[in-house]
Amino acid sequence: MADGNVVMARGMPAAVAPPQKGTLHRIARRRSTLAFLMTLPLLAVIGGLVAYPFFYALYLSMLNKRMTRFVGIDNFTFLLSRETFQAVIWQSVLFAVSAVIAKALIGFILAHVLHALPAKGQRKWRGMLLVPWVIPPAVSTLAWWWMFDPSYSAINWVLTTVGVPPVAWLGEPSWARFSVILVNVWYGAPFFMIMYLAALKSVPDQLYEAAAIDGATGWQKLRYVTVPMMKNIIAITVLFSLIVTFANFDIVRILTNGGPQDKTHIFGTYAFQVGIQSGDIPLGSAVSLFMFPILAVFAIFVLRDVTRRNKEMTG
């Protein structure tokens, strides 16, 4: 390949006249072969370790527990008829939706507050506020677990000092649900903040000046300038976060492992318990495949924005 190019390069300066059609054709053909070769590793990763496992999961989910017999959609109907699994669906939705709303709100407020600060101090505050996102969640959740500990809880110590009765953070179903959401919000809110901050910085100042001349109040500026300008990023961040939160694993696994009484299980942790720990691979893959339709709907929305970007790039 390299030889061919060198020859061509030597020929180049002499070839002031337009090159013949045949050469051009050959270059074009070789260029696309080369491009294909360059994308081959990517295709191998996506095809072999994402697309193939996905179809393999579909196949697995239609086998019986010992993987000896084809049972069709029995695993799916079996799951749907079980109360535990219905609770898992409900808990996953509750977990994802409430966590994402809280993250989006906190991120929005923090981004605005940061944006209002003088540029010099902004960096320092932003640096501190992004820390929860930087620490691996599997590691930071350990700290939360320890703070929620039934007998040594440091949060309860503060509560008792203030005069509030202690809380069984991970022991009681509704508090346990609250706790896993709280930790997820703690971890994910900085991501929203940083995305919104980037979006805020890209809103041109002239728009605010024009609004100010028209006598807009702060609230009106937010409502009619900032939010419309940030709409795209808000949408894409929320959708992306919904997918990630919905498919969460580490926080719930470490904090409650689905308990108490399976009340905090979400798809990821339940699939792990059924598929890996109890060894029912087909049923486990059926559990995770239940996520797929919901994720696909989110993905279609994200994709609409993304294809638009692709078109802008080529255009």
Next chain:
Amino acid sequence: MSGASVTRGAVAPPTYYKVGSIKRERRWALIGAYAALAVFVVFFLTPPFYMLVTSLKSSGEIADLSGNPWIVSSPTLENYRELLTQGNYVTHFLNSVIVTLAVVAITMVISIFAAFALSRMRFWGSTMLATGVFLTYLVPETLLFIPLFQIIGGLGLYNNLLAMILIYPTLTVPFTTWIMIGYFASIPKELDEAALIDGANHFQMLWKIFIPVALPGILAAMIFAFTVSWAQFLYPMAFLVSSEQMVLTVGIVSDLIRGDTFQWGKIMAGALMAAAPPLLVYAFLMDYYIAGLTAGATKG
């Protein structure tokens, strides 16, 4: 939260009032802003702070319920010393380092070549592939870990670090390719034409022009790949069992909890040291870290 609403309120007094008080308004808005920030900084930094506090306590002090848990009365580095000299913590750390370095290298090679081809050499289906790459980024690991469990078992790589090196790129490559396509696409076409006229082939063009020009993007992508593979929890949890093959994220819990005995001092010390590499990268390369995070959206 209340601080922010105060800010909003302060910006919107009656118009006739406004002329003389802009300065005062701004000051109140700033005070409200700092109050809100302070509340959230406390909320965000409490867990890492408590990690540090606990890691400096002896087990006797941790078990003592009479004192204030938020302060250390007699700080000791015993937990750190024990972690680094006994048990498998160092092995886990090294395993994490090996896996992460290998994954970052593999990821960058795959995604730089692919992004170069996808952004510069249009070929049949290249736009579709670019979209497809982004789509795989949206596939969460919880969807595929069970079939992958079977596949890894079939390849004989169960309980083997190599399996991690093989699988992690599925989590990193799509997004890094996506970032690199964006960066490469922003390089002016005149540069390639100049290179072609000077007789460069495609590899020289990539090596001498694209990589140096897109270096900030490459760094951002590398940081992304690093944080993802360092933090991965589900795959090692599902595919690794023995302590010698374990990586940090799982190893801390699986090794330091024996039945009902929690060695919290050591767990927190281990957690803090596991959080250190990403925190250091973040502290020194904050701008690249943030560029990598926001690249997907701001270009949209």
